Amino acid sequence: MMHPPLTPTDFQQRLISWQQTHGRHDLPWQQDPTPYRVLVSEIMLQQTQVATVIPYFERWMASFPTIEALAAASEDEVMSHWQGLGYYSRARNLRKAALYITEECGGQFPDQVETLLKIPGVGRYTAGAIASFAYNTYGPIVDGNVKRLFCRFFGIEGVPGTTQVDKTLWHLAETYTPNQSNRAFAQGLLDMGATVCKPKNPTCDDCSFQPECIAYQSNRVDQLPTPKPKKTIPTRTGQFLWIESNGKLLLEKRADNGIWGALWCLPQIHLEPEQLGEHVQLKGSFKHTFTHYKLDAKVWHVDRLGEQADNQQWFPFDACAELGLPTPIRKFLTRNAPQSA
């Protein structure tokens, strides 16, 4: 039976009620939701699942309990805590955010969407999330959960992520976000998307919005949101160097732009294998798949180094574990370090 559309007020009341009885209340960042804790959690959660983030969040808070502690930390220390989480610009920006807030905001944490947007690494979604979760004030959010829920509930056609569809989604978010109980409302949106209105096998029978859901009522739940056209990703090759001396390994700190920015890594050269000298022999290889390309990597054993660059440094093998290393590089070291065999 098709019902008339829900007014924003009715939508808010039903969602908040659902959140209080069926939503998540035990996530680490929900306990003591200070602006700093909310900021850290929201940055970590960008394009990253809750279960993956939790141990990183706990370790981060143990090492950097306050924004002042984070502002005082070195970039290497920060990158080490982010290693394995991916999208490393988030870590660099989070450190910049701490410096920005402590030094340029007089230690006063921004508390409105407009000023939150000035924080490095904070975009429209994260600004709304901080307003909602940290300050319990009006802060519209549109993330993957909201896109999916809204596309189904409102029957929105078109691929989310395109300008036109996103404009519609954000307009709906601004219209349907209340001016009170924002913490519960925003959490309700995310929890509904994560536990009921899931990408696959959504549990529509348990959904309190089923009577007004356009997708359900028109039997299009499995067709909305409109899927993105898939792309074939290219394969790139990469040549890395294994330079070992006196029980130490030569590593290189990568530039802060590009892949694995600001992480320590085996030195990478931009030559073809055929161009390598006679005294260079293959140490091993690995493959790795990124979002937009596949990496087919070879690691070459080199006896001596021509000239050591400023961004290169020797590390004992056991000290490498403390560094922020790219995941496939870390795995390669684990397999090839002298005493690990």
Next chain:
DNA sequence: AATTCGGGGGG
């Protein structure tokens, strides 16, 4: 408007 940023969860 498209591309570039990781790595893993789960079907």
Next chain:
DNA sequence: CCCCCAGAATT
């Protein structure tokens, strides 16, 4: 194998 994940910055 596939799509997706509490997106932002850059081109």
